[in-house]
Amino acid sequence: MIAQPTPPPKRWITKPFPDSAEQRVAIKSLTQSLGISPFLAALLVQRGVHTYDEARTFFRPEIDHLHHPFAMKDMDRAIARLQMAMLPEREEKILIYGDYDVDGTTSVALVYGFLKNYHAKIDYYIPDRYKEGYGISRQGIQWAADNGFSLIIALDCGIKSIERIAEAKALGVDFIICDHHRPGTELPDAAAVLDPKRDDCQYPYKELSGCGVGFKLLQAFCLYKEIPLDQLYPYLDLVVVSIASDIVPITGENRVLAHYGLKYLNSAPRTGLKALIKVAGFKNSLDITNVVFGLGPRINAAGRIQHAKAAVQLLLAELEEEADEFAMAINKHNNDRKTFDSSITEQALAMIRESEAMVRAKSTVLYDATWHKGVIGIVASRCIEHFHRPTIILTQSHDKAAGSARSVPGFDVYEAIEECADLLEQFGGHTFAAGMTMPVDNIDAFRRKFEEVVSRKIKEEHLTPLVEVDLPMDFSEINDKLARILKQMGPFGPHNMPPTFMTDDVYLVSDPIVMKEKHLKINVRQSRTGHTLTAVGFGLAHMADQLQMGKPFSICYQVEQNFFNGNVSLQLMLKDIRCS
Incomplete structure (x- = not known):
């Protein structure tokens, strides 16, 4: 130890204390209209709440505060393609494809679970973390083509899969992409590309989770088909699990989705989530923190240790006995994950402490071919708890080095990795988390270049918790x-x-x-x-x-x-x- x-x-x-003339007026107004102390009123003004109406919206989010889904670029194209696939004379086979993490598996459970009520020829597919890797895989596309699927709805992935989606099109398979990661300079040639982070997308809220984008697709589908939205809202228990676990901002539309998602999660969770709550040992009402540390890691563990399809099976389970069995199996995977996580973290910390150069560095890049790919993102986060700086943990996968990056507040690790793109085969992610693949022979060069980029860009204050x-x-x-x-x-x-x-x-x-x-x-x-x-x-x-x-x-x-x-x-x- x-x-x-x-x-x-x-x-x-x-x-800063809210002390401008306008802010002082707002504090006085809120103190009187809400019957609260000036201190609490100042706290609200500090968070951008200035009027009684803004306070009512902040404290009492309403479901009708959600934005109109057709405000999202390509939503009309997505619904037109989906509707065409469902025409009685076509009856196309639709495949719901999602990433293997919590956001991806909740997305698949949401979209597949809802659309199967309106279309019989539908199935879902989760890529194998170890055999196929992140994103749209060649194996997944081939499986879809071989089994007669002509439309794939990709969730929480696909925005940078230019080549794969071109290959799918050549095989007669269309894509509707529902992603929330940053696009590259080129968009895939898909039937529709839903991503609020597209430069040409005027959607008012940019920080949806992947599952959140899938929810907007279903919201638009309901409006187009005149399906009561009350039939869709119970699926918000899945959306809040994705929002919490993917660490997206809980502001604006996400706050509304999370607010109502927690209500469903605490009052009428789906059978699978109810079973998961039970094995996690929660007795009282759940909040975002409970989801992040109690439910999210267990759902993630399915794909980290074996195959994430087990997580979708749990989330779609309708019988309590079946759900309990899935939940117990996933709980065991999570316990195994903790063992891997603890052992590899100790090895990683020892590697840093045994090297004076690594201790002094502004970044951490570690590689061991034997490390379990399923926990390297967690290990990166653990290392940051001890050495507060951008961290990348790499292991071997299919003769390549596959890595997970985590960052510290104030530093954009995605941009730093982007500057090292010439050494990478593939990368993607967010400001604070990213993934990448590179030739094993490139690791040392990547470590040096990443350290140079981080040293040049990071501020000294970012290196202190x-x-x-x-x-x-x-x-x-x-x-x-x-x-x-x-x-x-x-x-x-x-x-x-x-x-x-x-x-x-x-x-x-x-x-x-x-x-x-x-x-x-x-x-x-x-x-x-x-x-x-x-x-x-x-x-x-x-x-x-x-x-x-x-x-x-x-x-x-x-x-x-x-x-x-x-x-x-x-x-x-x-x-x-x-x-x-």
């Missing part, structure tokens, strides 16, 4: 009403994170308690107000020795309600501690 070093100090960045503080706060502001309103500001996620506060000049009122050798529990009093609260800090046990009775320190934290033995109390969830 590798000894865990003390984590590096974090940067605390406090957002960041805690973003919304507002300084006195303990006197913390009460049950504040906690209830903060909770209603969810669902939380990227670009709408739980509010984080900072309080200076606090003191211990009893000795700190270290829990499980990792976590910290302290009782603290703010000297200015005299209020005392309990605070818990996960992974902050190393701070216990620095805290001394009678010595002031500062904390940043989130406010939570703690439910225990039927009692509800307020507690602070520490993000960091700074001693004077």
Whole structure:
């Protein structure tokens, strides 16, 4: 076991207080119209909520806030091609094709699960992570052609599959692409290309998940066919799982989809998700964090350890007994994944620490031919927890080096990889996560060039973990009403994170308690107000020795309600501690 070093100090960045003349007027207006404290009103203004109507939209998202699906470029072409395939005189075979991660498998379950009610000749296909790799595969296209499919709806992939889609067209197979990744300079020659990130797409919201784009296709299908949208909305439990697990911003349309998705997930989840919730051990209502850390990894584990088709089978299961069996199998895959993840992470961290050059570098690029391809993205994230910098973990796959990249806040890893494109055979992804394939012989050259690009582009501040503080706060502001309103500001996620506060000049009122050798529990009093609260800090046990009775320190934290033995109390969830 590798000894865990003390984590590096974090940067605390406090957002500007909303203090312009216009903002002060908005704070006063919200304080009166909502019956809240000026402090809470300032917090809302800081998040772009200035009026009563904006507050109502923020706190009470409505399903009719969703944008019209035909505002998306090519939606009319997509529906025309889908409708043509469904004509009684044609009865084309339609294949729903999706990536093997959570976003891809939920997308397939959504689109296949809904369209099979309206078209009999329909099936789905998930590529094998290890035999076919990411995106549209030649094997998948050939399988479709051999089995008489003339239309493929590609979900969460396809936007850069220029050659593959040309090959499919030559075989008489059309594509409707539903993707949310960045397009290249050329678009595939498909019947329709739905991607809000297209330069020529005027769709008002750009950050949908792949499953979200699939949902817009079905929304348009319902409007065209005059199918009541109430028949589509129960599928939002799948959409919220994709939004949470793919780490897309929870703003705008995603916030509406996530809000209603959580309602369905907590009140009437589909049989497969209900079984997954049970094996994950959740008893109370789920939020985005529960989905990210409880449901997402289990769905992902199917494709990481064996084949992601098992995840789709779970999500489509209708019988409880069948769903329970799938959920138990996927849970076992997840336990196996944790074993791989832990072992490879230890090896990766050891490789960095044994090389002075790697410790000093601005990036991490590691390769081992024996590492399990299914967990290298997770290992990259784990490495960033210890060495806060852009990280790429590579392993061998089909005589090539296949890799997963993860980044740190403020740095676009996709753009950095793009500058190394001459050494790659294939790459794609987002600002903070990407995948790539290259010849094994190119690894050393890629490592050098990637380090050069990152060193040139990254700012020193990006290499230090960041805690973003919304507002300084006195303990006197913390009460049950504040906690209830903060909770209603969810669902939380990227670009709408739980509010984080900072309080200076606090003191211990009893000795700190270290829990499980990792976590910290302290009782603290703010000297200015005299209020005392309990605070818990996960992974902050190393701070216990620095805290001394009678010595002031500062904390940043989130406010939570703690439910225990039927009692509800307020507690602070520490993000960091700074001693004077």
